[in-house]
Amino acid sequence: MATKLLLTFAICRLIVTVGLTLDPTELLLLGVDAQLSVDPTDVKAASLDFGLLTGAQPPLAVMHPASSQDVAQLVKAAYGSNFGFTVSARGHGHSINGQAQTANGVVVQMSGSIGGSGVASGRKPPYPRVWPQERFVDVWGGELWIDVLRSTLQHGLAPKSWTDYLYLSVGGTLSNAGISGQAFNHGPQISNVHELDVVTGKGELLTCSEEQNSEMFHAVLGGLGQFGIITRARISLEPAPQRVRWIRVLYSNFSTFTRDQEYLISLHEQPASQKFDYVEGFVIVDEGLINNWRSSFFSPHNPVKISSLEPNGGVLYCLEIAKNYHESTASTIDQEVESLLKKLNFIPASVFTTDMPYVDFLDRVHKAELKLRSKGLWEVPHPWLNLFVPKSKIADFDKGVFKGILGNKTSGPILIYPMNKNKWDHRSSAVTPDEDVFYLVALLRSALDNGEETHSLEYLTNQNRQILRFCDEAGITVKQYLPHYTTHQEWVDHFGNKWDRFYRLKMEFDPRHILASGQQIFTPTNMASWQ
Numbered sequence: 201m202a203t204k205l206l207l208t209f210a211i212c213r214l215i216v217t218v219g220l221t222l223d224p225t226e227l228l229l230l231g232v233d234a235q236l237s238v239d240p241t242d243v244k245a246a247s248l249d250f251g252l253l254t255g256a257q258p259p260l261a262v263m264h265p266a267s268s269q270d271v272a273q274l275v276k277a278a279y280g281s282n283f284g285f286t287v288s289a290r291g292h293g294h295s296i297n298g299q300a301q302t303a304n305g306v307v308v309q310m311s312g313s314i315g316g317s318g319v320a321s322g323r324k325p326p327y328p329r330v331w332p333q334e335r336f337v338d339v340w341g342g343e344l345w346i347d348v349l350r351s352t353l354q355h356g357l358a359p360k361s362w363t364d365y366l367y368l369s370v371g372g373t374l375s376n377a378g379i380s381g382q383a384f385n386h387g388p389q390i391s392n393v394h395e396l397d398v399v400t401g402k403g404e405l406l407t408c409s410e411e412q413n414s415e416m417f418h419a420v421l422g423g424l425g426q427f428g429i430i431t432r433a434r435i436s437l438e439p440a441p442q443r444v445r446w447i448r449v450l451y452s453n454f455s456t457f458t459r460d461q462e463y464l465i466s467l468h469e470q471p472a473s474q475k476f477d478y479v480e481g482f483v484i485v486d487e488g489l490i491n492n493w494r495s496s497f498f499s500p501h502n503p504v505k506i507s508s509l510e511p512n513g514g515v516l517y518c519l520e521i522a523k524n525y526h527e528s529t530a531s532t533i534d535q536e537v538e539s540l541l542k543k544l545n546f547i548p549a550s551v552f553t554t555d556m557p558y559v560d561f562l563d564r565v566h567k568a569e570l571k572l573r574s575k576g577l578w579e580v581p582h583p584w585l586n587l588f589v590p591k592s593k594i595a596d597f598d599k600g601v602f603k604g605i606l607g608n609k610t611s612g613p614i615l616i617y618p619m620n621k622n623k624w625d626h627r628s629s630a631v632t633p634d635e636d637v638f639y640l641v642a643l644l645r646s647a648l649d650n651g652e653e654t655h656s657l658e659y660l661t662n663q664n665r666q667i668l669r670f671c672d673e674a675g676i677t678v679k680q681y682l683p684h685y686t687t688h689q690e691w692v693d694h695f696g697n698k699w700d701r702f703y704r705l706k707m708e709f710d711p712r713h714i715l716a717s718g719q720q721i722f723t724p725t726n727m728a729s730w731q
């Protein structure tokens with residue numbers, strides 16, 4: 201009874217706010233009533249994201265779906281209504297700039313229950329279903345990658361391509377790309393999907409793959425949520441390694457560092473024993489950073505003094521590599537690592553090695569999260585900037601940004617690692633630079649005005665603008681990863697030669713621009729422009 205009242209209230213708000221002429225009982229009849237919530241805890245949680253940059257954008261209601269059909273019914277109602285209301289899927293809300301928010305519509309909370317009275321019916325989305333023979337797993341679009349891992353490990357299997365942090369949703373990372381140190385070898389997560397179930401902006405539920413509705417399949421992967429809500433993904437698996445040898449080595453010379461990174465990713469076609477499984481790296485410009493939350497690895501047993509390593513221009517570079525293995529092959533791991541390290545040109549005394557279970561390696565950032573949470577340093581603004589930089593310009597980027605604009609205080613980790621473009625399917629909606637090799641540069645900063653280790657939000661936001669301006673003026677044609685733009689022209693430029701198809705498919709699959717309006721690519725249509 202209480203749920204019905206809450207729902208009626210939610211729908212009345214929809215009617216008042218957007219002039220929806222739908223009778224509230226019509227939505228009640230859709231059979232999704234138990235999943236719509238206006239509980240203040242739900243609404244508040246759905247109005248914020250990890251970035252904490254946009255200010256609260258409360259939705260009119262939050263839906264907790266238990267099935268693809270629930271999602272389809274809601275979107276169909278939005279599509280069919282006279283004035284329309286927007287619908288935004290929200291994974292775990294780890295966006296930076298409000299991409300999963302919508303102020304004038306319903307947030308579909310795909311990952312678990314975020315608040316109070318949400319899942320009143322007790323129905324839940326389907327659990328992961330592993331197909332051991334076929335080596336794939338079917339998962340709900342809101343499943344967190346950590347839970348995908350847990351369920352596949354029960355069969356001795358695991359996905360091949362990861363993100364550094366596993367408390368992200370499958371639908372959320374597949375809407376971007378999903379990258380980590382395995383991407384040079386296996387491609388991003390969007391290159392490791394066999395099939396999707398998607399609810400389009402018309403409320404139709406489609407299954408798509410290479411063979412079936414293939415245009416939709418490729419559009420949705422990296423599609424920023426614009427064409428449909430992913431309710432199921434079929435993800436490719438491999439036998440799960442048991443342990444990981446995790447190594448960090450330091451460089452003072454940037455071109456030696458990038459030459460070694462590029463050499464390591466060029467080994468992608470080699471047999472497993474002759475390449476690393478993971479290649480990343482990061483930039484160190486201040487003493488604080490080398491022992492910071494992402495590099496706790498070095499401390500407390502191994503504290504490193506940057507000054508003792510004679511950084512070039514005040515900057516050091518850390519190559520981070522890992523090799524997976526099974527306990528049955530433990531006898532050869534030392535030898536394999538040794539022969540790969542021999543080919544690299546790092547500072548000789550700077551090898552830091554550790555060994556751990558595969559799960560602990562994959563889940564490493566979560567440990568750092570728990571530490572930051574305990575100090576109240578997790579829920580702070582995150583003006584992150586993620587860029588794909590073409591290989592031919594990475595040295596210019598180093599000179600201008602790492603050795604220039606950043607100064608000697610970065611306010612958070614700065615990742616840098618190369619990827620092979622041929623591991624990305626050009627038919628997906630993801631956008632990358634036009635070169636065979638490009639780098640991710642991820643400036644993962646926290647804004648805290650404590651005057652010691654971090655800068656203020658205003659300072660970092662201005663610095664991000666300065667970096668983008670510098671790239672523009674220096675002819676460094678970067679592409680934003682997890683892009684954020686506010687004007688139509690910027691989006692057209694971002695997609696470049698993919699824009700025409702992106703636009704055409706948007707008109708086909710979400711003609712009223714109902715979905716993922718928080719990305720600010722298309723403006724939702726109202727009655728006047730729709731009829």
Ligand code: FAD
Binds near residue numbers: 373424
């Ligand atoms: P949300 O933020 O909830 O949603 C993101 C977008 O996808 C929104 O537009 C939303 O509407 C849409 N969306 C969500 N679910 C669906 C769905 N089922 N169907 C269709 N559209 C949907 N990214 C990497 O690639 N590699 C990393 O190593 C990495 N590390 C990270 C570490 C941290 C601590 C954080 C906060 C983020 C990291 N990210 C990384 C970024 C992450 O991939 C994005 O934030 C991504 O959006 C996933 O987060 P989410 O599941 O919370 O999605």
